[in-house]
Amino acid sequence: MATSGNRSFWGWGNEGAGPDASQIEGIQKTLESRFAISLERKAAPRVEDLSLRAPRVQPPGSLAPLCSEAPGDRAGHHYGKSYRDVVRGFHGEFPSPPDHVARPTSEADVVALLDWCADARIAAIPYGGGSSVVGGVETAPQGDWQGVISLDLGELSRVLEIDRTSRAARIQAGICGPALEDALRPHGLTLRHFPQSFEFSTLGGWIATRGGGHYATLYTHIDDFVESLRVVTPTGPIESRRLPGSGAGPSPDRLFIGSEGILGVITEAWMRLQDRPTFRAGTSVRFVGDDGFFRGAEAIRTLSQAGLYPANCRLLDAAEALTSGAGDGTHAVLVLGFESADHALDAWMERALECCRDAGGEAPEGAGGTRRTETSSGGGDREGAAGAWRKAFLQAPYVRDALVSLGVIAETFETAITWDRFPEFHRQVMGATQDAVTRICGTGSVACRFTHVYPDGPAPYYSVLAPSKPGSELSQWAEIKAAASEALIAAGGTITHHHAVGRDHRPAGYDVQRPEGFARALRAVKRELDPAGVLNPGVLIDP
């Protein structure tokens, strides 16, 4: 019986990882000084203190070996890892844990588990790495069920086949980021999909949620890397043909990419890979002044429309640059990087820096020359502002655990908007969110960066930090989240660029922006492929 190792049942990552006591004290002092308040750190819950509801259903004997009733397992699979999830976990609130955590070791196991669920009226919640920040894996199914299981794909975690010539691999869906890159590295290959959740998210999860990754331009989502899929639906498996491109009807893959576990369980995929980059050029560009962020955005618009396709092209506003250590809070920073396994990048970077300077950006003299490097697992620039930003990026989910222990609200949300509407959109969203933070919490900060950019618009990502009234974290958070969601939907954005919809983004967001006719289509597909409606009820559509 496999278990989750030493993964925290309430917080982000492995127990013992993340900031240590003195680092947390440093965070506490920084925030106390910034917000002119004092914070109190509460102790984390212990699994032995939990009192979980007893399992309401029992698996048939043949499936029992796949199912775990261990309290740490069940509590750890109750939620994903949104701010709301971590707060509830930290407070020991686990009212509706899965009756079992099922870990199939083969596709036949997945089929058998789904059959059991359909027969016994049990909801099945597909679970990859559990890093959903939108209620996508929460074991709180809509509807009337005899029980609920968390269907953890973690045992289906092998790279099955590698095609070096076409640069592709057939990979099981339950593999996590580090294990995947470890398996590809000896072949000189990499998927180069490095979301912030990299350590605790899976290939299947990235595909099911249209995860966003490493590349700031061009290959922004996992979507384009999917060559073919295998999906187990309650009415049979579906496997698309392995092709570099096709025009034969609507893409079967695109129906399942982003389906968030409501139509079937993705069990494996042929994925398009990259050669490991050996040429790199990176630098950062400062945009000083009150309008620095907007001038940086204008530089990025030019860049994104120039056909240069930088791997890294992330604009941090002054507040975001300060938080991540990439700036001193007086200027916006554009973190810019090119990478290649094939050629030097001087021509690319030179033209990119021209675009930046034309928009008033300040780059270091002689910045951005190509460096020939050994291959390594990460991407982009590791030094200076860029390196500082990257380190902060990967630490952020661990830091959030500490913030929760300090009673600080830490929320992020991301969206996308076309360039013509961006300036007004940004003012509306920043204004509404900052107003809500100040009104609800008295003080707090809202920062913005671009995580991805397109020729027709950026994907802005907003980060909120605010001290909460102890005991009211979740109601305060909910008010801020609602104000932000309403503003960005009203101003024309998408409720999510790469965090998915889940349960949390539906009422004020997805249900508003999604055309109703498409919802009807999706419900029709759901009825056809999952007639008992066991898969992730309440996600994306009503059961």
Place this chain on the structure above:
Amino acid sequence: MATSGNRSFWGWGNEGAGPDASQIEGIQKTLESRFAISLERKAAPRVEDLSLRAPRVQPPGSLAPLCSEAPGDRAGHHYGKSYRDVVRGFHGEFPSPPDHVARPTSEADVVALLDWCADARIAAIPYGGGSSVVGGVETAPQGDWQGVISLDLGELSRVLEIDRTSRAARIQAGICGPALEDALRPHGLTLRHFPQSFEFSTLGGWIATRGGGHYATLYTHIDDFVESLRVVTPTGPIESRRLPGSGAGPSPDRLFIGSEGILGVITEAWMRLQDRPTFRAGTSVRFVGDDGFFRGAEAIRTLSQAGLYPANCRLLDAAEALTSGAGDGTHAVLVLGFESADHALDAWMERALECCRDAGGEAPEGAGGTRRTETSSGGGDREGAAGAWRKAFLQAPYVRDALVSLGVIAETFETAITWDRFPEFHRQVMGATQDAVTRICGTGSVACRFTHVYPDGPAPYYSVLAPSKPGSELSQWAEIKAAASEALIAAGGTITHHHAVGRDHRPAGYDVQRPEGFARALRAVKRELDPAGVLNPGVLIDP
């Protein structure tokens, strides 16, 4: 009442365009010499000699002004423009013409026409430019209908809105290629979607069929240029939100992109545009020797995996190069081109030529330097082998009309396959097709080029030329087509890379390669959005 102008009711384009009598004589002599046969040219049919079935239904008075019963209109909308269609038209075979050709002038007209069809049990066949080569617009609906109309979107042909900042435009679906580019040119913009059908195909048709266009790499299909869609289904309109990117559930647009008119009528789209290129670098590279085509393919594999993204990267085998005038039949030719509105392309082209030379390609000394040019409507290189190839490319559909009058079978089919399987795939498909041609016609040629390439594989395009037995053209063609389709499906390819599925590619192709579970999903969507099943019955799925 608008009509089709002077468009031929049986052949490709406008009457009087295409090769003149002496050019057709030249084609005749070339083929007579190549195949050592003599050919006889038959006269084209005249519309006044047609005797069409009388319309079986009449529109309600309110819709009558939109509907045409003119024989030329009805005959001209009976078929698309596949080889089979042109042969049938040339022989005056029009057994099931549309009862009416309906030309809506507004979205309300589309709604009213679909309502009439559902009420009166009339099949509606959406028609853009009528250039389908797969039976996609043929007025031969599966099932039992009181009548059938061709729903010609040609009156919905305006560019409604232009967003210069985001480089996007809101465009009605019925606009043809030249009119679209004319409307965008004053704004310095271009869609850069130049399929071979450019003159007689529409935006809505490109989207409905996942058309392939100008770019040999990266933006190969229209799919990626769609920012949002508006689709009129029989149960209401569906409009997606205008966004540069999103991760909110499965993409609504991707369900309709490639839906070939079975789910709804695309009435307009926001499309992503390009600046008109002013920098160009182009050349052609020869690959000599028996294995020239495979060495050229290897060069293209390297190129496609290098992250250089040439706009043109088309490999012609020796036979294809001979036919198009790009070579003398002794070597394969790679037509290579970069274009940009932003920067000189020397670094890109230099590295691309290194890849070619490493694979044994011969490029002219000093080839490929960047030329600064005035903007113009076309793309790529206009001189030398590349220019000759391009001219032949755009003339080909007109030439096919002449070949039909000479009794020569002219068929093309295209596919895609991953690089690891390409050499064996190509041998199988070429072998099976050439065998069929020789067995069935006694003589004939099969040539191949790559129209598009991906990091994980090429999209090969095969051209067949063979003299037919007079009167047996279509049975001979069908046998060759079946042999080719069977071979490419058996060897792992797709039945179509960018010609779509329609009715013709279903039994031996699409119905085999498409996962059955996806067909069930598509049927469920069809039932939901088009409960009376009036839209294009028999395309993609059975009614």
